[in-house]
Amino acid sequence: MKGYFEGWRRYLHEDNGTEKIDVDVLAKASDKNIIGGKEAMRQGINLVDFDADAVRKIAQELANQLGGQLGKELGRGAMGIVYEMRASAGEGADMILKVTQFPHEKRGYTLARWKKKKLKKNPELASILPDVGKVVDLIYDFKEGWLKGRSIKIYGISLERLAPLPPRVKEQLFGHGGKFKNPEAEKDWIRAITDPKLLIPVLREAFSDKHTVDTNGKIQELPPDEREYAWFKGGKQAGIEFEKQVLELEPPANFRDYLTRWLPQIGRRAERRALPDRRDDWGTPPNRIIQRQSVSLAKRLEDRIKIPQYPPEALKYFGIEGAFPKDDAPTPVSTFFNKLMKLKDHGVDFWDTHSENVMMRPSTNEIVVADVGLFKPVEEN
Numbered sequence: 001m002k003g004y005f006e007g008w009r010r011y012l013h014e015d016n017g018t019e020k021i022d023v024d025v026l027a028k029a030s031d032k033n034i035i036g037g038k039e040a041m042r043q044g045i046n047l048v049d050f051d052a053d054a055v056r057k058i059a060q061e062l063a064n065q066l067g068g069q070l071g072k073e074l075g076r077g078a079m080g081i082v083y084e085m086r087a088s089a090g091e092g093a094d095m096i097l098k099v100t101q102f103p104h105e106k107r108g109y110t111l112a113r114w115k116k117k118k119l120k121k122n123p124e125l126a127s128i129l130p131d132v133g134k135v136v137d138l139i140y141d142f143k144e145g146w147l148k149g150r151s152i153k154i155y156g157i158s159l160e161r162l163a164p165l166p167p168r169v170k171e172q173l174f175g176h177g178g179k180f181k182n183p184e185a186e187k188d189w190i191r192a193i194t195d196p197k198l199l200i201p202v203l204r205e206a207f208s209d210k211h212t213v214d215t216n217g218k219i220q221e222l223p224p225d226e227r228e229y230a231w232f233k234g235g236k237q238a239g240i241e242f243e244k245q246v247l248e249l250e251p252p253a254n255f256r257d258y259l260t261r262w263l264p265q266i267g268r269r270a271e272r273r274a275l276p277d278r279r280d281d282w283g284t285p286p287n288r289i290i291q292r293q294s295v296s297l298a299k300r301l302e303d304r305i306k307i308p309q310y311p312p313e314a315l316k317y318f319g320i321e322g323a324f325p326k327d328d329a330p331t332p333v334s335t336f337f338n339k340l341m342k343l344k345d346h347g348v349d350f351w352d353t354h355s356e357n358v359m360m361r362p363s364t365n366e367i368v369v370a371d372v373g374l375f376k377p378v379e380e381n
């Protein structure tokens with residue numbers, strides 16, 4: 001590995017408008033050997049796969065440019081490696097340095113910094129964005145190996161140091177991740193998910209269908225008032241009786257009970273109400289359709305009471321179904337979600353807000369999106 005990470009060529013650091021352009025022009029004019037983002041992607045070249053010593057040298061160089069003291073590695077995601085950093089010798093502020101090769105990361109953090117500045121008069125909303133410092137970069141030349149002679153541009157993003165969310169808050173906001181660590185969060189979650197105000201509309205949504213099959217075996221679109229419980233014998237009226245049955249079930253005692261007893265009981269009660277089988281010439285039998293609808297119920301319920309990873313409009317990209325918290329979601333969830341949505345009025349689309357990307361500001365206990373690398377500009381309202 002020796003010699004592998006030597007040969008820095010430094011360019012301009014500050015990325016305020018004009019200088020940013022200079023950097024890009026320079027890179028284009030003189031660096032045919034630079035591996036661009038797309039090529040790096042195609043070839044699977046990612047800094048986060050480099051060994052710790054190698055990246056540390058790069059981080060050290062970036063920290064020097066920032067005038068900071070590099071500390072230990074704190075974490076790695078898919079896009080970057082994060083180190084402790086102190087602003088200046090001894091008493092400088094606690095910061096972190098994120099080392100990444102992805103230009104979109106630089107754009108995301110720069111956007112957050114700019115918007116946070118513009119949101120000064122709205123500190124409540126600004127609080128969910130991290131304090132982003134300078135962004136620097138360097139060109140790293142590969143000296144050995146199969147990439148010898150090629151170069152890659154690497155960014156160093158400085159931002160405030162945040163703390164992991166306590167399990168209680170993490171599970172309040174993001175749910176269980178397979179199982180709960182915090183008993184209070186589990187209790188709150190069970191209460192929220194079985195609250196009739198939340199549960200009934202979700203049942204109606206889960207067991208609804210836009211289409212059904214008529215007596216000639218033709219698929220027809222249903223009028224809106226017939227969509228709910230479309231595959232139940234007796235339609236909506238049967239659905240309302242079914243809802244009563246669901247509310248009379250013994251509520252789940254805990255998460256395990258929710259999964260292994262409560263949800264299957266709901267599913268069985270729904271399936272029992274299926275329209276009679278229409279024989280194989282008509283496609284999927286109604287009880288099978290209802291079975292599928294029951295499977296979707298858990299996700300629909302859970303998505304209503306947790307912070308979504310992507311904004312509502314993003315669902316069409318993924319072709320997935322998803323629900324979003326409304327005002328009947330638990331308060332911490334709706335408060336934080338509303339702030340994320342509000343960012344849009346200020347020209348920012350939130351993105352990738354999963355549980356590892358959301359942290360806490362230790363001085364104030366504010367909830368902050370630590371990883372804004374995928375935040376995107378949108379037209380302001």
Ligand SMILES: Nc1ncnc2c1ncn2[C@@H]1O[C@H](COP(=O)(O)OP(=O)(O)O)[C@@H](O)[C@H]1O
Binds near residue numbers: 077079081098163370
């Ligand atoms: N501001 C911060 N303060 C402390 N730790 C952080 C901070 N930002 C990120 N981390 C840690 O580093 C990990 C990876 O950072 P992240 O920005 O999410 O990288 P990636 O873009 O690769 O997902 C995080 O999950 C977290 O543990």
Ligand SMILES: [Mg+2]
Binds near residue numbers: 077078356357371
């Ligand atoms: Mg991340």
